[in-house]
Amino acid sequence: MRRLAPLLFLFALSCRRSEDQAAKQRIFSPEEPLGTLAEAKEPLDARSLAEDAQLAHRVLHMPQAEIEQRLGPHRAQTRVQFAWFRGPGLKDGGSEVSLSEETTLLQGPGGDFDVRLSNDRNQGFELVWLKGEAFVKSLYGPFRKRRTDRTDVGRIREQALSALPTFDRMGRGLKLKVVNESVAEGRRVVRYGVAGWGGRAAGKDERELPPVQYPGNAPDPDTARRLELWEKEEPVSISGTILVDIETGAPLGCDLKGHFKVAGSSGAGPNAELDLHSVLITQAVGKNPGLQPPKWEPEPSVPHAVKDPLRFLGKEPGATPGAPSAAEPEEEGDEESEGR
Numbered sequence: 584m585r586r587l588a589p590l591l592f593l594f595a596l597s598c599r600r601s602e603d604q605a606a607k608q609r610i611f612s613p614e615e616p617l618g619t620l621a622e623a624k625e626p627l628d629a630r631s632l633a634e635d636a637q638l639a640h641r642v643l644h645m646p647q648a649e650i651e652q653r654l655g656p657h658r659a660q661t662r663v664q665f666a667w668f669r670g671p672g673l674k675d676g677g678s679e680v681s682l683s684e685e686t687t688l689l690q691g692p693g694g695d696f697d698v699r700l701s702n703d704r705n706q707g708f709e710l711v712w713l714k715g716e717a718f719v720k721s722l723y724g725p726f727r728k729r730r731t732d733r734t735d736v737g738r739i740r741e742q743a744l745s746a747l748p749t750f751d752r753m754g755r756g757l758k759l760k761v762v763n764e765s766v767a768e769g770r771r772v773v774r775y776g777v778a779g780w781g782g783r784a785a786g787k788d789e790r791e792l793p794p795v796q797y798p799g800n801a802p803d804p805d806t807a808r809r810l811e812l813w814e815k816e817e818p819v820s821i822s823g824t825i826l827v828d829i830e831t832g833a834p835l836g837c838d839l840k841g842h843f844k845v846a847g848s849s850g851a852g853p854n855a856e857l858d859l860h861s862v863l864i865t866q867a868v869g870k871n872p873g874l875q876p877p878k879w880e881p882e883p884s885v886p887h888a889v890k891d892p893l894r895f896l897g898k899e900p901g902a903t904p905g906a907p908s909a910a911e912p913e914e915e916g917d918e919e920s921e922g923r
Contacts, residue, residue, distance in 0.1 A: 639756070749861070755818065818842075
């Protein structure tokens with residue numbers, strides 16, 4: 584029995600090891616393609632947005648996943664320019680913050696896409712989602728392969744192409760009027776003009792959710808400013824046009840300009856004013872962009888911050904903080920570094 588005990592222990596250890604490997608393979612394997620969204624099969628009347636505020640909200644806030652399934656492969660480009668002014672009438676002239684950014688989406692078949700975002704401050708990123716694998720790079724850095732459990736590619740695509748729904752939310756529901764029907768990029772479209780704002784009352788969340796808990800029982804200053812923006816912002820003037828595809832009901836383009844203001848805290852401080860210009864252009868509908876996997880580099884191996892803190896902090900002779908590790912990393916460390 585004493586001789587059998589080590590063998591039984593090794594057998595149990597090997598079984599657990601194989602189970603762990605199988606579980607890791609399931610977790611980190613490429614994601615399976617999703618099926619067709621039920622919303623994408625719903626027929627939408629592209630000519631009725633002026634009379635139906637709910638339909639207008641449905642179209643202007645259409646998720647990119649649904650647009651992908653309605654249009655198929657396509658190329659979309661957004662350009663957003665904004666400038667914040669606060670206290671322009673003050674003695675010091677107030678303050679101003681401005682930014683201009685451009686996003687390009689190459690939507691391929693089967694859910695694959697390439698999204699690139701850059702702004703006028705030399706910042707940006709590129710994300711390639713191809714066959715269930717994610718590759719990400721900064722504006723000037725190399726591509727890195729990301730683990731699928733650490734990259735929400737759908738949310739990144741949604742936020743990068745959110746120019747139109749964000750403008751509609753700032754306008755508290757754009758009021759539209761039909762201008763004409765025409766052809767744009769080979770597609771029959773309905774051209775709408777902006778007739779006003781405040782077309783929809785602020786929606787109230789009917790879900791039974793617990794109250795939000797903030798550290799210190801109050802939101803941090805940045806979060807407080809964001810919440811204050813959505814609660815207090817008021818449109819002053821809005822103009823522009825929106826193009827809606829007649830066949831699919833998907834938004835194909837927009838050119839919107841607006842001026843908004845946000846009252847100061849407690850009514851004492853100066854108002855903040857925002858100039859916003861949003862443009863959306865959709866082209867090459869139905870044409871496969873031919874996405875290919877990019878050349879990517881593995882993440883450099885660095886000493887583990889917890890398991891080897893001295894080498895991580897560069898406290899050993901000749902070591903520098905965060906320098907690549909000469910030792911072979913453990914298997915768990917490989918997985919962690921691969922996802923960063």
